[in-house]
Amino acid sequence: MEGVDHLAHERNRSQFDVNDMKIVWAGSREAFEVSDRMSRLVANDPAFRKDNRVHLTRKELFKNTLRKAAYAWKKIIELKLSEEEAGRLRFFVDEPAYTDLHWGMFVPFLKGQGTEEQLQKWLPLAYKMQIIGCYAQTELGHGSNVQWLETTATFDPKTDEFWWPGGLGKVSTHAVVFARLITNGRDYGVHGFIVQIRSLDDHSVLPGITIGDIGVKFGNGAYNTMDNGVMHFDHIRIPRNQLLMRFSQVTREGKYVQSDVPRQLVYGTMVYVRKTIVIDASNALSRAVCIATRYSAVRRQFGSQDGVETQVINYKTQQSRLFPLLASAYAFRFVGEWLQWLYTDVTQRLAANDFSTLPEAHACTAGLKSITTAATADGIEECRKLCGGHGYLCSSGLPELFAVYVPACTYEGDNVVLLLQVARFLVKTVSQLVSGKKPVGTTAYMGRLQHLMESTCKVQKAEDWLNPSIVLEAFEVRSARMSVECAKRLSQFTNQEEGFHELSPSLVEAAVAHCQLIIVAKFIEKLQGDIPGNGVKDQLQKLCSIYALFTLHKHLGDFLSTSTITPKQASLADDQLRSLYAQVRPNAVALVDAFNYTDHYLGSILGRYDGNVYPNLYDEAWKDPMNDTAVPDGYHEYIKPLLKQQLRNSRL
Numbered sequence: 224m225e226g227v228d229h230l231a232h233e234r235n236r237s238q239f240d241v242n243d244m245k246i247v248w249a250g251s252r253e254a255f256e257v258s259d260r261m262s263r264l265v266a267n268d269p270a271f272r273k274d275n276r277v278h279l280t281r282k283e284l285f286k287n288t289l290r291k292a293a294y295a296w297k298k299i300i301e302l303k304l305s306e307e308e309a310g311r312l313r314f315f316v317d318e319p320a321y322t323d324l325h326w327g328m329f330v331p332f333l334k335g336q337g338t339e340e341q342l343q344k345w346l347p348l349a350y351k352m353q354i355i356g357c358y359a360q361t362e363l364g365h366g367s368n369v370q371w372l373e374t375t376a377t378f379d380p381k382t383d384e385f386w387w388p389g390g391l392g393k394v395s396t397h398a399v400v401f402a403r404l405i406t407n408g409r410d411y412g413v414h415g416f417i418v419q420i421r422s423l424d425d426h427s428v429l430p431g432i433t434i435g436d437i438g439v440k441f442g443n444g445a446y447n448t449m450d451n452g453v454m455h456f457d458h459i460r461i462p463r464n465q466l467l468m469r470f471s472q473v474t475r476e477g478k479y480v481q482s483d484v485p486r487q488l489v490y491g492t493m494v495y496v497r498k499t500i501v502i503d504a505s506n507a508l509s510r511a512v513c514i515a516t517r518y519s520a521v522r523r524q525f526g527s528q529d530g531v532e533t534q535v536i537n538y539k540t541q542q543s544r545l546f547p548l549l550a551s552a553y554a555f556r557f558v559g560e561w562l563q564w565l566y567t568d569v570t571q572r573l574a575a576n577d578f579s580t581l582p583e584a585h586a587c588t589a590g591l592k593s594i595t596t597a598a599t600a601d602g603i604e605e606c607r608k609l610c611g612g613h614g615y616l617c618s619s620g621l622p623e624l625f626a627v628y629v630p631a632c633t634y635e636g637d638n639v640v641l642l643l644q645v646a647r648f649l650v651k652t653v654s655q656l657v658s659g660k661k662p663v664g665t666t667a668y669m670g671r672l673q674h675l676m677e678s679t680c681k682v683q684k685a686e687d688w689l690n691p692s693i694v695l696e697a698f699e700v701r702s703a704r705m706s707v708e709c710a711k712r713l714s715q716f717t718n719q720e721e722g723f724h725e726l727s728p729s730l731v732e733a734a735v736a737h738c739q740l741i742i743v744a745k746f747i748e749k750l751q752g753d754i755p756g757n758g759v760k761d762q763l764q765k766l767c768s769i770y771a772l773f774t775l776h777k778h779l780g781d782f783l784s785t786s787t788i789t790p791k792q793a794s795l796a797d798d799q800l801r802s803l804y805a806q807v808r809p810n811a812v813a814l815v816d817a818f819n820y821t822d823h824y825l826g827s828i829l830g831r832y833d834g835n836v837y838p839n840l841y842d843e844a845w846k847d848p849m850n851d852t853a854v855p856d857g858y859h860e861y862i863k864p865l866l867k868q869q870l871r872n873s874r875l
């Protein structure tokens with residue numbers, strides 16, 4: 224019962240209203256209520272049990288996922304859940320499945336790229352799950368380089384293999400297939416087509432198509448609930464109207480007609496999904512941080528006074544590893560909220576034929592997807608280490624979370640490839656300054672370039688680092704100077720592509736600096752708004768400062784080499800950071816309670832709400848099938864003869 228007492232004490236000493244913080248975290252009271260209801264619905268239904276996942280074989284695991292997905296759908300229909308409620312229910316089921324691709328990519332692609340007529344035909348089927356769709360873009364030989372996809376869609380197609388699409392291997396009946404459109408002998412580049420791949424009567428694969436699962440992936444269980452697939456086409460014919468024709472059409476005569484829109488709109492679903500992935504980064508990181516924080520408050524090692532050892536959360540090293548991750552989870556939440564706004568805004572503009580913010584939306588979603596997923600993947604692993612040996616047990620929930628999460632650094636665009644997109648956007652922005660083009664949105668700071676190139680940081684004492692405008696300017700100066708330096712060095716190359724290739728490591732660093740600036744800026748912006756709740760804003764201000772100052776500390780080389788700050792100012796930032804950690808310490812457990820995660824969703828004995836870790840860890844060990852018998856299978860074949868042999872040898 225020791226652990227129970229610890230967390231109750233932690234909760235009593237917090238200095239803000241956790242229920243108010245729950246609303247801020249969820250985004251609104253309504254969003255909170257939906258999430259709360261759906262998470263409890265899942266947690267209280269034994270059909271959604273997941274603690275036995277690690278003991279299942281791949282086939283059992285996959286069938287279990289199919290069962291849960293079908294059961295979830297039954298619940299959604301029975302309870303007449305709204306789209307939002309259904310999405311939250313699937314989220315809390317917490318098991319990657321073909322439905323992620325159906326609802327997350329296939330349906331959005333149809334909505335974004337279909338004509339009215341095509342929407343009328345396909346959407347009702349997809350909404351009722353009378354067809355199940357996946358997103359087949361990546362080929363065996365090409366993932367990042369979409370323009371070079373080899374699959375062609377002509378009247379006389381060649382053959383090619385798709386590789387990776389989730390939901391394709393065993394479940395989907397339809398796929399959005401990406402192929403280069405060839406008509407009248409001319410290649411018009413990559414387009415999306417709907418292709419039926421399985422029979423709606425008996426689920427058999429249609430003639431001319433070969434499909435399979437690509438094999439076991441990283442981690443035990445984890446992402447293996449997903450049937451990522453391989454697909455091979457051999458002279459497949461599809462009706463002309465299965466080219467999604469909202470932005471470009473092929474007439475009955477085979478004439479290609481391109482609407483007056485950027486061709487990059489065919490990549491629109493990727494922008495949508497990258498935005499979703501940023502929000503999801505805060506989910507995954509907050510979950511790991513919740514586990515590590517609660518356990519750090521329960522766990523005691525060394526420093527015994529009056530016979531009681533120190534809670535490991537009181538060690539300054541533990542705080543300096545854990546609290547920046549806590550701050551990052553909140554930072555990613557708010558930048559995700561802002562990205563949602565940006566996405567809605569760009570969508571409305573596109574509908575009105577205003578394409579001006581498309582490059583920024585692409586750069587922001589690509590860059591933020593990249594740095595939030597990288598930080599989250601590293602953060603989950605750090606949380607595992609923060610939990611010591613117990614963190615390595617599957618019952619901590621951390622190994623599975625890590626294994627499920629890490630591919631986020633690769634899917635929907637490899638992180639480095641995406642940062643290079645941001646770098647191109649930045650270099651372009653800098654070069655356009657010369658021609659007098661005024662930068663807007665997230666690059667507006669470049670409009671004050673002369674000031675940023677000349678300014679000096681005003682910090683004189685540690686508390687100055689709490690001033691948001693000083694912090695913001697430091698991040699702007701660092702980012703602007705890194706981008707300008709890259710642009711200058713690039714201009715020395717006669718061949719720009721060669722220069723870009725040569726300087727790409729520095730370009731990636733400049734892109735990271737720009738994206739971190741966005742995160743800091745959006746956190747500060749959030750705090751300038753109305754944030755109700757007793758003590759809530761104060762806590763968020765501390766977390767915002769921790770995110771900014773920790774990032775500064777981690778990338779000190781950038782800040783010093785660009786002369787943004789002096790070594791003395793860096794040392795003052797560290798002093799301030801230490802003081803902030805001490806101020807967050809009494810609130811740490813309440814700050815993770817604000818995520819409002821059920822024990823079912825956390826799936827972690829170390830992160831239990833009641834803190835009653837040890838008896839449950841002990842009980843869990845006995846549930847392992849390894850402990851079904853005291854003498855293991857194999858004893859008679861492999862252990863007994865060995866022992867007998869040793870006995871014989873010792874008698875010799």
Ligand SMILES: CCCCCCCC/C=C\CCCCCCCCCC(=O)SCCNC(=O)CCNC(=O)[C@H](O)C(C)(C)COP(=O)(O)OP(=O)(O)OC[C@H]1O[C@@H](n2cnc3c(N)ncnc32)[C@H](O)[C@@H]1OP(=O)(O)O
Nearest residue numbers: 319323327328366367369370487490499503585634635636
């Ligand atoms: C499914 C929903 C999941 C939600 C997540 C929730 C998480 C829940 C947790 C667990 C459940 C797991 C579910 C996980 C599902 C995983 C789904 C993964 C699915 C996939 O991976 S699908 C395949 C994705 N593939 C990629 O992302 C490929 C990456 N490559 C590219 O995007 C591009 O080719 C490129 C960006 C690298 C560009 O290459 P390039 O050849 O240079 O570009 P061009 O085509 O020449 O264009 C240049 C020009 O266009 C601009 N541009 C590029 N892309 C875009 C865009 N998307 N929008 C706007 N503009 C774009 C580029 O900047 C250039 O502009 P310029 O000419 O310089 O002005």
Ligand SMILES: Cc1cc2nc3c(=O)[nH]c(=O)nc-3n(C[C@H](O)[C@H](O)[C@H](O)COP(=O)(O)OP(=O)(O)OC[C@H]3O[C@@H](n4cnc5c(N)ncnc54)[C@H](O)[C@@H]3O)c2cc1C
Nearest residue numbers: 358359360361365366367387388389630633634635636639
């Ligand atoms: C779990 C999972 C689920 C997936 N689901 C789907 C799906 O549903 N549908 C689908 O179509 N695809 C899916 N994919 C595929 C995924 O989108 C691709 O794997 C991803 O886009 C990366 O492409 P790639 O594999 O070709 O990597 P590559 O481009 O081959 O990357 C390999 C290495 O090369 C580097 N690199 C590549 N190009 C450059 C460059 N220009 N400059 C510098 N470095 C470079 C990368 O940084 C990386 O280090 C999935 C992948 C995973 C892991």
